[in-house]
Amino acid sequence: MSIFNVELIKTVDDSYEIEIGYDLMNRLIEDLETGLLGKIKKLSVITDSNVRDLYAKPISERLVQSGYKVDMFVFPAGEKSKTRQTKERIEDAMLEKGYRRDCAVLAVGGGVVTDLAGFLAGTYGRGVPFINYATTLLAAADASVGGKTAVDTPLATNLIGLFNQPQKVYLDIAAWKTLPRREMASGLSETMKHACLASRDMFEFIEEHLDDIFSYKRFACEYIAENNCKIKYAVVMKDERESGLREVLNLGHTVGRAIEAVSGYRLLHGEAVAIGMAAQVMLSARLGYMTEEEALRVTALYERAGLPVTIPDYIDREALVKKLYTDKKVRDGKLRFVLQKGIGDVVEFSPGVFAKPLEESLAREIIMEL
């Protein structure tokens, strides 16, 4: 018998920039021309059917002019495409076109595109670099910081994936204008969640400037894009592997994700989160962590943004409660709720701590009422 020690201690630098601005295509091209991807000259542009003509095609054409070999890989827009099958189809198409390890991936689109493309890049040739060109507020809120990439499976959302950091992220605010209002509101849902968990100032800014946001005023859009990044970054930096602290980002998501799944994705992610937030503030208020007024103020802002704050009738509440316990964050059948403390803070949350019986029964009650 003998033991052989494999010593693998190393320093990894996964740092990257997030650039926030209007019409960032030129900035992307400049960055590539000044060496963002080193010697790589082959780019797989991954996008969806909504974004193809608006952004991915013009960007691809500019890249070809700059001397890149570019192919576009397009899948049907929507969360339903965020699957292992879509990933597989794109992988096969890239292989077919001769893409090997000497390529990079450019994701152009919303959160579904960036999640899927980032995961694909992480396992293509055991990892090729990728860049996110995010065209939606949800992607700006959700997919810009943190390196989480994943796909959904029939039994769980976002469970198969990777932590994988991009080379750079572009948040193109100009692109938000092309979003249907429903998508914009859905993105705003995660933004408001960030405000609720970390910044009363940001919450008040959104209350005051909700109309400016929906009319795409540049100052308002930049403010929320920047503050999304700041808050996520502050949380994620302290806990890159989600061992504990990062879970505060799941505020409203315990119920939200279950609703999203039970709705069969009739609800957008941000809509499901809005209902989850409504449930969460009710729970937090009943447990005494925030006042009834604060809870109502949160719910009112979600409503003003055109988001649902009650459970739609077509959702079976019993099925929803059952789904809660199959969430991927559920350990050994025990639930965990992140609870809000006033507006702009959360109740301290330790990795090993699960929902108390009182919290679980209150949550069940709230689901039945909501």
Added chain:
Amino acid sequence: MSIFNVELIKTVDDSYEIEIGYDLMNRLIEDLETGLLGKIKKLSVITDSNVRDLYAKPISERLVQSGYKVDMFVFPAGEKSKTRQTKERIEDAMLEKGYRRDCAVLAVGGGVVTDLAGFLAGTYGRGVPFINYATTLLAAADASVGGKTAVDTPLATNLIGLFNQPQKVYLDIAAWKTLPRREMASGLSETMKHACLASRDMFEFIEEHLDDIFSYKRFACEYIAENNCKIKYAVVMKDERESGLREVLNLGHTVGRAIEAVSGYRLLHGEAVAIGMAAQVMLSARLGYMTEEEALRVTALYERAGLPVTIPDYIDREALVKKLYTDKKVRDGKLRFVLQKGIGDVVEFSPGVFAKPLEESLAREIIMEL
């Protein structure tokens, strides 16, 4: 416009032990009982139809006795199972059984099992820990050091995957006895490749003790298991991400992998590598890097081990040449050959250097002759 810097510099410790010995099941249980996996109490045992009853089942039963929740996930033995579909089926089965992020994967089997299970572990819940219990010589030679995990696709072998380091590797030499002779020889093929590229002593040991190896004499098996690790480790440590140096491990693989693919996997990996090595030593000899006698000595050892050193008649040589250029290591349609220098060394190899026209045409000639 604003730029937000995400600073992500960190030190990662991926160190692990490789334990080489006879009947290591008890050692595995001891390690688990003394905290190898921390608090994790749920184990997904991934194995194939050959290894299930011999090792995976007894190990699983012992784990259950030790208080673990264990499920076995079994797929049909063979390289043909090393696919995204098999990975997906096991993921779904694990989800169905309630496996979330609080689990670990225990791979019990040969290289196909460890490659697939290591990849699956790397993307399950964005990464859960895994342990390799390797039961074949090929796994000992190939899958023990280096952290390469992957699956095959219709268009490329090992192209979709991850670098993912296990918590520990067990190389159970006793298990080699249960291998069909053909599998043992296939594993020895990679071992002899290691000797050829890095150790004349090891090459001579194998020449002298080939019969001891095939009669599973403990000293001989331990010697080759240990020296496989040493050589691979020395190479991999200097180049974890395969930017250059690590490619020396592809000795014999440029042609070998193409033959494996063109044979439709009628040839085992090690058999295809044996033919690739025969082609490689001919090429190296013709280019003057080794003598004719040395080349014949290598080929003779492969033959004595019962491995093929000529291209089977059913393989279309034109198709083979074409396949060479679709290998995943081929960049921009340019081939790269690792060439042997005498016995126990390789010709220095730089990342940017491709095969010269002379080398390519010689290689083509050799393929037509072999």
